[in-house]
Amino acid sequence: MGQRRNNSNGLDIFEKAAGASSKAVAEVLNNLGKNFYLQDDNTSAEPLFKRALAIMLLDQQQTQDKGFPSLPSSEVAEVETNLADSYCKSGKYEEANALYKKALAIDSKTLGEEHPYVATILDGLANVSTWLNQKDAAELYKKKAQEIREKTLGKEHEQIATLPLGTEALTRIKLYTAVPKPFHPALRV
Numbered sequence: 001m002g003q004r005r006n007n008s009n010g011l012d013i014f015e016k017a018a019g020a021s022s023k024a025v026a027e028v029l030n031n032l033g034k035n036f037y038l039q040d041d042n043t044s045a046e047p048l049f050k051r052a053l054a055i056m057l058l059d060q061q062q063t064q065d066k067g068f069p070s071l072p073s074s075e076v077a078e079v080e081t082n083l084a085d086s087y088c089k090s091g092k093y094e095e096a097n098a099l100y101k102k103a104l105a106i107d108s109k110t111l112g113e114e115h116p117y118v119a120t121i122l123d124g125l126a127n128v129s130t131w132l133n134q135k136d137a138a139e140l141y142k143k144k145a146q147e148i149r150e151k152t153l154g155k156e157h158e159q160i161a162t163l164p165l166g167t168e169a170l171t172r173i174k175l176y177t178a179v180p181k182p183f184h185p186a187l188r189v
Contacts, residue, residue: 023075026055030079037082042089049083074110074117077103081121088124093131100124119148 033048056076063070084099104121111117126141 023056023059026052026059026079027075029055030082033086034082037086037089040089042086046083046086046090049079049086053079053083071110072106074107077106077110077117077121080106081124084124084128088128088131093128097125097128097132100128114148114151116149116152119145119152122148 029048029052033045033052036042036045036048053076056073056079060070060072060076080099080103084096084103087093087096087099100121104118104125107115107118107121122141122145126138126145129135129138129141
């Protein structure tokens, strides 16, 4: 409880200094939400993500109202993904699915269809599709995420080797652990 109160006091001060609807406040809210999410405190995380998203969307609208072109940013997609993750933990799979799809559309356009963040969103879509009993869609999302990672990181990258994709991944892990690692010269007796 003390940690939450300290975060709230610090946030209040920052909001007064930066302006309650500033993009910087939205970034802090998103980071605080992620912190609570990682501590399995979804009750605290979800409202922070919602506020962050509302501020970012308001900022986007205000930019457009001033006559400047404004496309959804990867920052918006990040908050949407975080909120979708939070919704998944709460069992709100339909809401999560919609947010993942919005985030996917944004990041595919702004970062490119083969960016690692796109793979992360595809993982979320695969998980939520599994929960929604859409097995074929889940497999397609998993496969696409794997293809992106292999293409951008390489087939031998440690993230690829540790993905739960069955025998091929297990074989790579077994081969890696079976090879004796040389000692650093300074460690020799």
